Amino acid sequence: MRISTVTMYEQSMNSLNQQQGEFMRVGQQIAPGRKVVTPSDDPQAASRAVQVAQSMSVTQQYTDSRISARNALSQEESVLNSVSDAIASAKTLMIQAASDTLSDADRASVASDLRGVYETVIGQANATNGNGRHLFGGYQDASEPFVRAADGTVSYVGDTNTREQRIDASRLMQVTDNGQTIFQSVHSSAGYVAEADAGNSGSLTFKGPQVIDESDPDFGNSFQIEFSVTGGTTTYSVDGGPAQAYEEGEPVEVGGLSITLKGQPADGDSIEMGKAENMNTDLFKTFEKALAVLDQPAGNDAEKAARANTINTVMREFDNSLDNVLTVRASVGSRLNELNVVDGVADNRQLNYTETYSNLIGDLSDPANFAEVVSQYSLRQVSLQAAQKAFVDIKGMSLFDRM
Numbered sequence: 001m002r003i004s005t006v007t008m009y010e011q012s013m014n015s016l017n018q019q020q021g022e023f024m025r026v027g028q029q030i031a032p033g034r035k036v037v038t039p040s041d042d043p044q045a046a047s048r049a050v051q052v053a054q055s056m057s058v059t060q061q062y063t064d065s066r067i068s069a070r071n072a073l074s075q076e077e078s079v080l081n082s083v084s085d086a087i088a089s090a091k092t093l094m095i096q097a098a099s100d101t102l103s104d105a106d107r108a109s110v111a112s113d114l115r116g117v118y119e120t121v122i123g124q125a126n127a128t129n130g131n132g133r134h135l136f137g138g139y140q141d142a143s144e145p146f147v148r149a150a151d152g153t154v155s156y157v158g159d160t161n162t163r164e165q166r167i168d169a170s171r172l173m174q175v176t177d178n179g180q181t182i183f184q185s186v187h188s189s190a191g192y193v194a195e196a197d198a199g200n201s202g203s204l205t206f207k208g209p210q211v212i213d214e215s216d217p218d219f220g221n222s223f224q225i226e227f228s229v230t231g232g233t234t235t236y237s238v239d240g241g242p243a244q245a246y247e248e249g250e251p252v253e254v255g256g257l258s259i260t261l262k263g264q265p266a267d268g269d270s271i272e273m274g275k276a277e278n279m280n281t282d283l284f285k286t287f288e289k290a291l292a293v294l295d296q297p298a299g300n301d302a303e304k305a306a307r308a309n310t311i312n313t314v315m316r317e318f319d320n321s322l323d324n325v326l327t328v329r330a331s332v333g334s335r336l337n338e339l340n341v342v343d344g345v346a347d348n349r350q351l352n353y354t355e356t357y358s359n360l361i362g363d364l365s366d367p368a369n370f371a372e373v374v375s376q377y378s379l380r381q382v383s384l385q386a387a388q389k390a391f392v393d394i395k396g397m398s399l400f401d402r403m
Contacts, residue, residue, distance in 0.1 A: 079135060192273055
C-alpha cells in the first residue's frame with residue numbers, strides 16, 4: 001500500500017501535538033501545585049471542590065464576623081470595667097461623706113471629687129468605637145446617647161435596640177447593649193430602697209430597709225410610712241392604715257421588711273419603701289442627688305437628717321447600679337467566651353474543608369500527589385522527545401535514500 005508523504009507528515013504532526021499537549025497539561029498541574037486544574041481533568045472532583053470552596057468561603061466570612069463581634073464586645077467590656085470602677089469610687093466617697101466628723105467644707109471637697117467621677121461616667125456612657133459610632137445608643141449611634149440639659153440633668157436620647165451579628169450559621173449574637181439597660185436600670189434581683197420625702201422637716205433618719213421574711217404575702221409591694229404629731233404624741237401609719245405609736249430606735253416591720261427609725265419626725269413627714277426597680281434606677285440622677293446634698297451646707301437638725309437620709313438612699317442606689325453594670329459585664333464576658341468556643345469549632349471545620357479540598361484537587365504539597373505528577377511529567381517529557389525525534393526522522397526521509 002502506498003502512503004503519501006503528506007499523510008506521514010500529518011500523522012507525525014498529530015502525534016507531536018498530542019504529546020506536546022500532554023506534556024503541557026502536566027506542566028500546568030505543577031505550576032499551580034494541583035492535579036485538577038480544569039473541570040475536564042476530573043469533572044466529579046472539580047464539582048465537589050467548588051462546593052467545598054464555597055463552604056470554606058462562608059466559614060471564613062463567619063470568622064471575619066466573629067472578629068468584628070469580638071472587637072465590639074471587648075471594647076464594651078473595657079468601658080464597663082471603667083464604669084464599675086467609677087461607681088465603686090463614688091460609693092467610697094459617699095461612705096466618707098457620711099462621717100459625722102466631716103465639716104461642710106470637707107463635704108464640699110468630697111463633692112468635687114464625686115463630680116469628677118460623675119463626668120467620667122458620662123464620658124464612658126458616650127464612648128465611641130473605632131468607627132466613631134457610640135457604643136450605647138442602640139440604633140441611634142450617630143450622636144451622643146446621653147445629653148445634658150441646661151439645668152444639668154442627663155437624659156438618654158438613644159433607643160432600646162441592640163445590634164446583633166451572625167457569628168455562625170445557626171447563631172445570631174447580640175454585640176451591643178443600649179445605654180438604658182446599663183445606666184438607667186437595675187437587676188431584677190435588686191432589693192428594696194427607702195427614700196425620705198423631700199419635704200420632710202423633722203430630724204427623722206432611717207437605716208435599711210432589711211428583708212426579714214420573703215414569704216410575707218405583702219412582700220414585693222411598695223409602702224408609704226406617714227407620721228402624724230398631735231398634742232406631743234407621734235404616730236405613724238403604713239399606706240393610710242391604722243395609726244401606731246412611734247418609738248425612736250425601734251424597727252418598723254411591714255411586708256417582710258424591717259426599717260429602723262431615729263430622730264423626731266415632724267407632722268406630715270414620710271418615708272417610701274419600694275423595690276429598687278420601682279424607685280430611682282437612673283445612675284445619673286443618683287449622682288445628681290448626691291452632689292446636691294453634699295454641696296448644700298446643713299445648718300440645722302432637719303437639714304442634717306435630710307443629708308443623712310439622702311446619703312443612705314444614694315449608697316443603696318449605687319450598690320444596685322454597680323450590680324447591674326457587673327451583670328451586663330458578665331453577660332459580655334460570657335459572649336466573648338462563646339466566641340472562643342465557636343472559633344474552635346469553626347477552626348476544626350475549616351481544617352476539614354481544607355483537607356477535603358486538597359484531596360479533591362490533588363494538592364501537590366501532598367508527597368504522594370507530587371511524586372505521581374513528577375513521574376507523569378518525566379514520562380510525558382520522554383514521550384515528547386521521542387515524538388520530536390520521530391518527526392525529524394520521518395520528515396527527512398526520501399526515495400533517494402533507497403537508491
